[in-house]
Amino acid sequence: MANKFIADRLLQETVPLMSKLAGMTAGMDDLIDLSIGDPDFTTPAPIIEAGYKDALAGCTHYTQHRGYPDVIQAVVDYYKRELGVVTDEKNVLITTSADYAAFQACFATINPGDEVLIPDPSFLCYRSQVEYSGGKSVMVPTYEEDGWRLKAEIAEKYVTPKTKGIFISTPNNPTGACMHKEDLEGIVRLAEKYDLLIYSDEIYTWYSYDIPFVSVLSIPGAAERTVVINSMSKNYVCTGARLAWVIAPVQIIGAMVQEGMNMVYTAPSISQRMGKFALEQGKEVMAPIMAEFKERMFKTAERINQIPHLKVQSPPPGTFYLFVNVKETGLTDEEFVLKVLQDAHVVTVPGSNFGSCGKGYVRFCATVGLPKLMEACDRIEKLGL
Numbered sequence: 001m002a003n004k005f006i007a008d009r010l011l012q013e014t015v016p017l018m019s020k021l022a023g024m025t026a027g028m029d030d031l032i033d034l035s036i037g038d039p040d041f042t043t044p045a046p047i048i049e050a051g052y053k054d055a056l057a058g059c060t061h062y063t064q065h066r067g068y069p070d071v072i073q074a075v076v077d078y079y080k081r082e083l084g085v086v087t088d089e090k091n092v093l094i095t096t097s098a099d100y101a102a103f104q105a106c107f108a109t110i111n112p113g114d115e116v117l118i119p120d121p122s123f124l125c126y127r128s129q130v131e132y133s134g135g136k137s138v139m140v141p142t143y144e145e146d147g148w149r150l151k152a153e154i155a156e157k158y159v160t161p162k163t164k165g166i167f168i169s170t171p172n173n174p175t176g177a178c179m180h181k182e183d184l185e186g187i188v189r190l191a192e193k194y195d196l197l198i199y200s201d202e203i204y205t206w207y208s209y210d211i212p213f214v215s216v217l218s219i220p221g222a223a224e225r226t227v228v229i230n231s232m233s234k235n236y237v238c239t240g241a242r243l244a245w246v247i248a249p250v251q252i253i254g255a256m257v258q259e260g261m262n263m264v265y266t267a268p269s270i271s272q273r274m275g276k277f278a279l280e281q282g283k284e285v286m287a288p289i290m291a292e293f294k295e296r297m298f299k300t301a302e303r304i305n306q307i308p309h310l311k312v313q314s315p316p317p318g319t320f321y322l323f324v325n326v327k328e329t330g331l332t333d334e335e336f337v338l339k340v341l342q343d344a345h346v347v348t349v350p351g352s353n354f355g356s357c358g359k360g361y362v363r364f365c366a367t368v369g370l371p372k373l374m375e376a377c378d379r380i381e382k383l384g385l
Ligand SMILES: Cc1ncc(COP(=O)(O)O)c(C=O)c1O
Pocket: 037, 097, 098, 099, 100, 123, 169, 172, 173, 201, 203, 231, 232, 233, 239, 242, 243, 244
């Protein structure tokens, strides 16, 4: 993308193989795409109707900078009711997508040269969000043997006098790992010891299968040093609303509002109305969809483990991603992805795109129905890798 007008910060970024795959699928009519982190379900009608009804009633304008007060209250009530976390409306910001919320949090808190710890592997945007904000991302390894759970004692080895904060992501994309209470306690103690800020991405809240989801905010001492990010995208299968909520100390909320006012001004009003309904009543309407995701995940993990040389945690811990160990095939993760695309017309994502600890693993998304997931496995098995 060389062009004299492009900023250095973007020219320096390497384009992951994942972004190039789309251009290689032309003419593959029987393609099965397991690369997309966007649920295939349409958002349940009652959530859409709530936005529509309120839009007709006039909710089509800019809103208060932190969001509609009743949506803020719905976040406070939801964290109390569903997760046992007590927070206050002054600690909540309604904003535009978890992606932007994380960037906003980084931009509001990171000074040039600050280092931020990020689990390896994890969602690739964290690194850009830190680096666009002038910080340096420092990857902290996680391992299959630990169920990919981020361990405070490993993170501590990467702390330097410049470390400002640590990202945690539970359940994790791409590994599906769910942090246990003791993992979170370890991270909070580490953050206290070195005076770090915790950026906690909780957007897969309800995709936790092996243990009930635990928010870091339920750990004593976390609230004063944590920015929690959550959104409509996965919990309400509504990536298009681009709606997120943040819980953080008041000063950080203030700085994020200041930044947001200059960028997007307010979160979209109609999405906020959808969000209020979803937070209040969405769990019930989402139940069948969540059950289907769980079934897809469990059955696909079992099926993958029947394929010689492939191995995945079964039953899977969380999310709608399966992080498959392909090392025994003798191929690198990128070679595996290319081979499976070219010869089986199945699109997956190389684990190394999410960090160097992802080398030798491939992410499969259960964002297509079970028949297609089974067919993808059949086709891969036939390759005899
Ligand atoms: C871990 C994680 N965080 C954040 C996001 C972005 O979420 P949103 O659609 O709310 O911006 C994603 C999207 O896939 C994700 O996997």
